[in-house]
Amino acid sequence: MSSLPGLSLTASGTIPQELLELPWHLPLVQWPQEVLAALPRGISRHIVRFAYLGGSIIAIKETSERAARHEYRMLRQLGKLGAPCVKPVAEVTGRTTDEGAELSPALVTRHLRFSLPYRAVFTHMMRKETLTRLIDAQALLMVELHLLGFYWGDVSLSNTLFRRDAGNFKAYLVDAETGELHPSLSAGQREYDLEVAQINIAGELMDLMEGGFVDEDVDAVATSGQFIDAYRGLWQQLTGDTTFKPGQQWLIEERIRRLNELGFDVEEYDIRSASDQGHLLLRPKVVDPGHHSRRLMELTGLDVQENQARRLLGAIDAYRAATDPHGDEAVAAHMWTQQVFQPMIAKIPRELRDKLEPAEIMHQLLDYRWRLSERRGHDVPMEEALPSFIDEELRGYRDEAVLMVDPPTDVVRQLELPTSSAPTESPDDDQDASAWYS
Template sequence: MIRHTANWHDEPTNHAQAGKLPRDAATSIPPAVTGSLSITAATADPALLDLPWHIALEDWPSETLAPLPRGISRHVVRFAMMGGTVIAIKETSEHVARHEYHMLRKLRRLAAPCVEPVAVITGRKDTSGNDLDPVLVTGHLKYSLPYRALFSQKLRRETLTRLIDAQALLLVRLHLTGFYWGDVSLSNTLFRRDAGSFAAYLVDAETGELYPGLSSGQREYDLEIARVNIAGELMDLMEAGLIEDTVDPVATSEDILHSYRGLWAELNDKESFDFSERWRVDERIRRLNELGFDVEEISLKTSADGGQLLIQPKVVDAGHHTRRLLRLTGLDVEEGQARRLLNDLDAYKAKKHPEMDEELAAARWVSNVFDRITGAIPREFHGKLEPAQIVHEVLEHRWYISEARGSNVPMEEAVASYVEAVLRHRRDEARLMLEPDVELGE
């Protein structure tokens, strides 16, 4: 008789005492599990033990899997249901799984855009006692898609440019934390809609390393890896007829160089100007805030004759607009969405409640605008886009139809028009089922 055991190595609370399971997980082991599972997890969720770890990942039964689109990977990757959540599971070696798990945990503590590490599971065996590969388990990033799922018949040049810009911003943010990626590519990234752009998230950190800071050589090498990988990915799409014929894969791949270097220079370069132009200090800070970054301090130096000022900002973190919206409303959204919603909030306050405290006006805006829009969306359409993206698109839609009419369109009419003209025809991005012949719309 084979004894079923599982060792939990939990962080920060260790539930493993003498190799025993948490009490409520002890009866959750599937009857077919053999051997001794070792689970390293940030939070001990007994639901992990309900999954068929005794089966090779590529053979998992369909009723266990979540029908979500997968990107290209050198490993076997599957999405599965765990309780009421979706997780991503990747088979790999134990060393790689543990390295990536701990790297993702460090990046999350640094507030870097990446997927959430859930667990590393080793000691897997099939019913015949044969060893199976260890797995890394990460959380599924809701409303995110691999780049190949963001186009329909062909990837348009405009969409491709937005993806590469998002990839460049992601790389800048990672480099600011001291993270060297080592395998930058569209395939190793997930994208979420962010107002009119995209937000990019790192999804594969197995080649990454964290340093106190990166040299220009390390950053440029990561950038060259990105250029080469993106060129190869675009060539594959071109060969399959999935991007517009006018796109040059090699030239387009170089867009990430220009986007990255321009952003890096804006964030880090010194700037010199006449002492009489002191207003340019505030202008520099505003530009950085518009890019979504906060400035911790400004270094100011005067020239020997007092006629010149030299400034260098110390940028501490991205998410300037996200943090302000979260503080005012409790809404946690992407940076571009936050910028758009804050614009509407500020306009609402100026028009409706100019003398009211900012926090009170924000609470009124949430009730009278944000909740009013999301509450008017039919239930059957709730999974198509995340609420913040829907509100952004409704506000844009209202502006366009008001301009066309030459008068202000009431919000109720704008929402109804948006639902029928736009949202009804969008994909369900909360749970996207893909079949080989399904056409995906942008």
């Protein structure tokens, strides 16, 4: 710190010593390879790098002082509200070179393990069905943020990270530079976000189609329209009215159960008289995502994503039915964790454990066991299915939490996709090549 007297770091809690020792006197493009982590980066109008910080990895983005301060505070506020977004570490200002030349301020965020930018997800040809799941995840993210009163202002796949979630995707906000938090959003604010999203997503998909990374039968404009439909459907389910008569109380339970199935808890709801005589209107007032993940956490202590939790809860129910159908659910969950989940994960070879998250490995193993049982015509025990699952499937997955070696030149050329989005890093930067590291 003494060698950089003008440097200023704003962070919550104690500032790690390793953060102070990074080469802040150099532009990001000149940072030495020994401090950098070769993880996939998405399209950005800013210079972005990943660096080691103790036993973790951070993302560093050079930007303006005003933008860094705004985004740092916005991400902190969103984190406190439980929004799916990256965690801010610090904003760094007052950077200068050894010669005294000013350098751009930087925003530092925690790397979201097992996450990928959308261009890395599309490294291999993506089928139409998989693209639909990606678009649905983006729509759910936007609904969750809008429910919190967050106006995004620059909705796009480029500003999102994706993690696998039991055959689907979970989307996370990675860029809050243009965002604003309000007590609630007006219909106009939500519609503007939708309009921006539709334009950006269509453009990003056109870029991918030009590079041959999406099925030929995909219509970029129609797919961006699917995003709008998915958003509107979710928004109606979460905030729309249900009409019922005083004697139809079961409709309230049905509505709440349907929201639970979507992964939301209803903390409050409002019942009022409708214009039709004798009818009432039910409208959820406070909905909170993470219904299944919270339930799994209470039962097992496992902290996983929503669809993964839904799948593991199903596995626990099946285990309970097979071992003690009338037994206590909490006891069955504990026994399943001790006798099934932990032993199976412990048997995964150490060099393969960074392929996928443990909960995702278990989901894939359950799927594989089901297919294997179907082929053989009888139930295959987990212990018997595990070795062939490791050899036939897990080894083929991309390492989504570890560093990879530099790709061959011909692979780099294949990944140099055109883009119509905002300005990106300079052409000699390794940004496009980094999509291969998935």
